[in-house]
Amino acid sequence: MEIIDKIIFPPRHDHILVSDAIIIAITVIYFIYLSFLTGATLFSAGFIYRGRTEENPFYTRFGKDLIRMAYSVKGAILLGLLPPLALALAYAQIFYGSGLEVARFFQPMLIFTLIGAGLSLFYCKLLEKTHYLIFQILVAVAAVFFLFLAAYGLISVNILSFFPEKWMVIKGSIPHIFDATQFVRLLHFMVFTLTVTGVSVLFFTFNLSGGNVDADEQYRDYALKFGAGLALAGTLLQPLFILWTYKAFPTIAESLQGYYVAAGLMAVLYVLSVVLYLVLANKNPRLGSLAYVLMVLATLVLVVDDTIARRTGVKEQYLYLQDEAAKFEEKLALEREELKSAGGEISVARGEQIYNARCTSCHQFDKRVVGPPHVEVLPKYVGKPDELVKFILNPVKVNPDYPPMPNLGLSQQDAEAVAKYLLDRYQKYQAQQGKQ
Amino acid sequence: MKKSIVPVVFLGYFGLIAAVLLFMGFYWQAKYSPPEQPIKFPHYIHAGKLGLDCKFCHQYVDKSIHATVPAMQICMNCHQTAAHDRPEVQKLLKYWENKEPIPWVKVHDVPDYVYFSHKRHIKAGIDCANCHGDMKVVRQVRQTRTLRMGFCVSCHRLKGAPTDCWTCHK
Numbered sequence: 001m002e003i004i005d006k007i008i009f010p011p012r013h014d015h016i017l018v019s020d021a022i023i024i025a026i027t028v029i030y031f032i033y034l035s036f037l038t039g040a041t042l043f044s045a046g047f048i049y050r051g052r053t054e055e056n057p058f059y060t061r062f063g064k065d066l067i068r069m070a071y072s073v074k075g076a077i078l079l080g081l082l083p084p085l086a087l088a089l090a091y092a093q094i095f096y097g098s099g100l101e102v103a104r105f106f107q108p109m110l111i112f113t114l115i116g117a118g119l120s121l122f123y124c125k126l127l128e129k130t131h132y133l134i135f136q137i138l139v140a141v142a143a144v145f146f147l148f149l150a151a152y153g154l155i156s157v158n159i160l161s162f163f164p165e166k167w168m169v170i171k172g173s174i175p176h177i178f179d180a181t182q183f184v185r186l187l188h189f190m191v192f193t194l195t196v197t198g199v200s201v202l203f204f205t206f207n208l209s210g211g212n213v214d215a216d217e218q219y220r221d222y223a224l225k226f227g228a229g230l231a232l233a234g235t236l237l238q239p240l241f242i243l244w245t246y247k248a249f250p251t252i253a254e255s256l257q258g259y260y261v262a263a264g265l266m267a268v269l270y271v272l273s274v275v276l277y278l279v280l281a282n283k284n285p286r287l288g289s290l291a292y293v294l295m296v297l298a299t300l301v302l303v304v305d306d307t308i309a310r311r312t313g314v315k316e317q318y319l320y321l322q323d324e325a326a327k328f329e330e331k332l333a334l335e336r337e338e339l340k341s342a343g344g345e346i347s348v349a350r351g352e353q354i355y356n357a358r359c360t361s362c363h364q365f366d367k368r369v370v371g372p373p374h375v376e377v378l379p380k381y382v383g384k385p386d387e388l389v390k391f392i393l394n395p396v397k398v399n400p401d402y403p404p405m406p407n408l409g410l411s412q413q414d415a416e417a418v419a420k421y422l423l424d425r426y427q428k429y430q431a432q433q434g435k436q
Numbered sequence: 437m438k439k440s441i442v443p444v445v446f447l448g449y450f451g452l453i454a455a456v457l458l459f460m461g462f463y464w465q466a467k468y469s470p471p472e473q474p475i476k477f478p479h480y481i482h483a484g485k486l487g488l489d490c491k492f493c494h495q496y497v498d499k500s501i502h503a504t505v506p507a508m509q510i511c512m513n514c515h516q517t518a519a520h521d522r523p524e525v526q527k528l529l530k531y532w533e534n535k536e537p538i539p540w541v542k543v544h545d546v547p548d549y550v551y552f553s554h555k556r557h558i559k560a561g562i563d564c565a566n567c568h569g570d571m572k573v574v575r576q577v578r579q580t581r582t583l584r585m586g587f588c589v590s591c592h593r594l595k596g597a598p599t600d601c602w603t604c605h606k
Contacts, residue, residue, distance in 0.1 A: 164569065165581045169590050236446075239453040246460055251468050252580055259461025266454035273450070274443045281442070316580065319573035323484065361486060362518065370514040403513040406487040 011096055011321045012328065020307055022090040027303045030083035030154060032196055032296065034113070035189070037080070038147040039197025040070040041120045043230075045140035052133050062222065065212065067124045069204040080117045084110040087154075091161065094310075097324065098317050100164075102157065104173040109153035116146030155185045158306055162253040162313030180248040188241035191234050192299075195272075198231025199295045202279065202288035211285075224285050231291065232276040235269055242266075253313030261305045268298045330357060351421025354414050362405070365429070371405055378426045381419075388419040470578035471541040475527050479574040490564055490571070497564075501553040505540050508532060543577050544568075551606045566591070 011019075047063030050056070070076060088106035095102045120143035126136050156175040159182055160166055166177045176182075205212045205223040215223065242262060246254075272294040279287050311318060334353050362370035377398075381388040392415045395405040410418070482488045491497055493506040512532060519525045531538050546552055557567075564571060569580030581587055585604075592599045 165587055168566070168594065236449070239450060243453055243456060246457060251464070251582070252578075254461075254464045254468065256461045256465050256469075259457050259464070262457045263454040263461075266450045266457065270446060270450035273446050277442055277446070316570045316573055319480070319575065320570055323480070323573055358485075361481075362514075368517055370518045404492075406489060406492070408487045 011093060011325050013322070013325050015093055016318065016321050016325070019090040019093040020311075022086060023094075024300070024303050024307055026083045026086045026090070027154070027158070027306075028296065028299050029079065030087070031151075031192075031299055031303070033076075033079050033083070034147055034151045034154070035193040035196035036200050037070050037117060037120055038144055038151070039193045040066050040200070041123060041140050041143050041147070042193075043197060045123070045137050045144075048127065048136060048140075049133065058218070058222075062219070062226075064127050065205075066201070067120070067127070069200065071121060071124055072204065077117050077121065080113045081110065084113060087157075091157065094321070095161075095317065097320060098167075098314075100160075100167050100170075102161070105153060105157045105160075105175050107173050109150050109157075112146045112150035112153065116143050116148075116150055119143035119146060151189050152186060155189060156182055158310075159185065162306070162310040163250045164314055164317075165250070165252070181245065181250065184241060184244045184248050188238070188245060191237045191241055194234030195231050195238065195295060195298075196234075198227045198229070198234060198276075199288070199291045201227030202231070202285060203292040205288075206285035207288040207292070220285070221283075224279065224283060227288075228276050228279040228291075231295075232273060232280065235273045235276060238269055239266060249309070250313065253309040255308060255312040258305055258308045258312065261301060261308060265298060265301045265305065268294060268301055272298060347417040347420050348424050350414075351417035351419070351424075354410070354418050355421055358408055358410070359418070365425070371402060372399065374422060374426065375429065378422060382423065382426070385416070385419045385423055388422065389415045392418060470576055471543065473541055473577070474539050475531075476524050476576070479571050479577065483574075484572040497554045498558040500555055501551075503554045508538060544579055544583065546583055549605060551604050560595075560597075562595075 044063045044066040047059045047066060051058070051060030051063055073079075084106045088103040091102040091106075119139055123136060123139040123143055126139060130136070153175065156177065159179065160170070160175045160177060163177075163179070163181070166179065169177065201223060205215065205220070205227065212219075212223075242265065246259070246262065272291060275287050275291050275294060279285060279291065334350060363372075363374060365374050367373050381391075389412075392408070392410060393412065395407060397404050482493070483490060493510055494503040495506070495510075497503040508528075508531065511528060515525055515528055520529070528538070567581050567583070571577075588604065589599055591597070592603075597603075
């Protein structure tokens with residue numbers, strides 16, 4: 001994945017916005033995917049265990065259905081593979097030039113997701129093929145473990161991306177930073193999993209394309225209670241963890257905007273909790289679709305809040321991108337200009353552009369600004385363009401009446417162009433003076 | 437009757453937490469948001485676009501424990517003539533005419549019981565960005581590192597600098 005860091009281009013303004021939008025969209029999908037897969041596998045194994053030990057086929061059936069839901073959507077596995085790749089690209093774009101090679105963090109994430117989703121699918125098939133309970137449970141637990149690791153990676157990169165202080169201590173590709181925020185987020189993920197799993201059970205059993213058509217009265221009743229109850233528990237617990245997250249938040253990533261959005265998230269969770277309560281109280285599963293939409297909306301708001309945290313926490317990085325983008329566009333404009341002009345004119349036209357962009361804040365041709373007027377200092381450089389280039393590339397103290405000129409970091413080529421332009425213009429200036 | 441009370445209880449619960457979050461936001465705003473400076477001094481123009489070295493203004497950074505904020509004379513080297521049309525520069529000129537020092541608000545401040553020396557770190561080749569972030573792009577100065585003990589010590593461990601308590605607590 002190191003290759004990703006290399007193929008990233010100097011950003012343009014629109015790239016930055018697009019990258020943030022990609023991160024938001026993909027993170028929402030990936031989070032819900034990981035949560036549901038984790039929850040479905042975990043609770044399925046629980047029901048299988050219960051069905052077996054209590055010798056109650058109802059629970060066994062429910063357990064089987066739970067994990068099948070996760071794979072009922074075609075291409076579910078693929079859904080787990082694309083996000084790490086897309087995120088790696090988008091994050092690498094945002095952290096261009098920062099020295100933090102974010103792309104490498106997505107390598108283990110990709111592998112963990114693959115193994116986790118693979119094991120979970122294996123567990124799903126295993127339920128038909130074998131009756132060794134221990135084996136089934138072990139595979140499920142291993143699947144949950146790897147999915148959890150993937151979620152841990154996602155959470156950590158997210159936090160790392162708004163806490164630049166931690167960058168210096170990261171070695172290798174596991175972004176483990178021993179930080180309270182990271183720990184709280186992981187707990188929050190577990191609670192979040194309850195909401196996602198519960199709402200999904202409702203949605204898949206009752207709403208999605210007519211729901212589960214084989215379900216009888218008892219089954220429907222149980223699915224409703226289990227789904228809505230689990231989701232409601234998760235939804236009611238979430239605010240405590242969000243509060244705790246903010247308590248542990250790095251000051252650098254805090255902003256009033258972020259808190260407003262967090263308060264807005266409470267409003268969404270409130271509506272969701274009321275909807276879930278109505279499902280439970282009225283035994284009315286038709287609201288399941290609404291609950292699903294609200295769950296996705298809550299996830300979106302959560303991820304948007306993280307994006308605000310990142311835009312605040314590494315504000316300097318965003319400013320850097322903005323400045324780089326401006327420079328890059330300036331350079332493109334120069335190159336376009338250069339193609340238009342012909343032969344020997346090239347470097348003079350280019351020189352004028354660079355001069356106007358980089359020198360005019362301190363110099364005017366015939367007036368003192370910060371530096372001396374060029375007409376006073378250029379005579380000694382006439383016929384000696386090399387010395388002028390040398391001065392521009394590495395200014396030394398000349399006149400005690402002026403502050404020193406800073407090194408502007410021009411390239412050899414650019415300095416030559418500017419020198420040529422200056423001498424050219426000085427020549428014309430002299431000719432004009434001579435005429436008068 | 438009993439049913440309708442549950443949504444109200446939920447409202448109270450979520451509302452309370454939302455209120456606490458908003459309170460935390462306003463607390464942060466009051467206590468930790470970057471301070472407004474008397475003149476909106478743009479680092480990104482001086483250190484970025486004009487390419488001035490940090491030491492040009494923070495003259496004591498490699499000579500003393502304090503980097504110090506530049507005296508007005510340093511600004512006036514250039515602003516005797518430069519950029520008089522900008523409103524922020526006019527504020528600078530007003531201070532200069534009235535011979536008042538500019539009341540810059542301090543941004544970084546470690547507690548008195550901590551001994552910190554710029555000189556030692558600059559001499560050891562530590563870049564300003566390690567502790568202040570990328571100042572070449574900054575529009576408004578803020579503290580970008582916690583400057584808590586864990587931060588100092590983790591770098592000292594990485595670079596093999598001393599970590600005994602008396603290094604920083606004299």
